[in-house]
């Protein structure tokens with residue numbers, strides 16, 4: 568009852584990369600970097616275990632950024648040709664690598680990471696990969712000049728990758744699609760189709776994380792501009808409910824998403840965000856239980872997983888550790904009080 572997981576990322580240790588950054592610089596390179604990343608994964612797995620997390624991730628220690636980490640190893644993308652553009656429909660500026668030709672996977676991107684994670688634990692393991700629409704929205708495209716065509720090219724790549732990861736023992740793949748609640752028309756016309764293509768027959772459980780972004784300044788300002796009720800999911804969730812994905816991850820802690828919208832996911836499991844990542848204030852177990860109680864009005868308990876609202880990459884380490892503990896403790900209390 569109420570298994571726990573995190574959206575994906577955890578803060579990188581200070582000795583691995585710059586802290587409190589979305590695009591941090593690594594402290595090492597080559598073989599030293601690879602070793603430091605593996606050490607960091609072992610630390611993050613231990614941290615999740617002792618916090619009572621059931622479905623473990625690698626904390627995304629092997630990637631600088633949740634989108635570019637996957638794209639760095641693909642053919643057809645030039646990371647030396649960075650173009651500064653506004654992304655997520657103009658919400659904030661980022662330096663975007665350029666698509667210069669057909670995108671292809673030279674070799675598996677995350678296979679070694681999944682093997683490593685698999686060797687570290689008998690618990691279920693999850694890996695996050697950016698979704699096709701979010702990949703397209705975090706690149707400058709000079710080759711395809713067609714967002715849908717590029718998204719489907721990425722969907723093929725993701726599908727081939729996830730099949731190999733599932734065969735290596737991955738239990739859950741989560742596609743991160745924060746772009747879904749930005750481009751609502753595109754979600755309906757091609758976003759869901761691209762998602763289905765990416766997840767078709769992959770051989771493991773699948774999840775999608777849609778969100779209003781981490782607690783960075785641009786996102787906090789955007790959220791303020793959205794008013795008291797965030798209605799994007801009224802269109803996104805029915806589309807996701809008709810998709811092939813098994814689980815949908817939604818931020819419910821301190822967000823303005825009306826809880827009743829979760830009722831639109833009649834056929835899905837829901838990873839309920841019970842820990843807010845946009846504030847350093849740590850949730851009490853009572854607050855976690857209250858969020859779960861609210862959700863249970865619309866989602867049956869057997870379809871509820873407890874999670875963080877979003878990734879914790881840009882947070883302080885100490886706060887993140889306390890929030891992980893709050894997630895584990897809150898889940899324990901929720902099982903005791905609401906479990907039957």
Ligand code: ZN
Nearest residue numbers: 778780877878
């Ligand atoms: Zn998120």
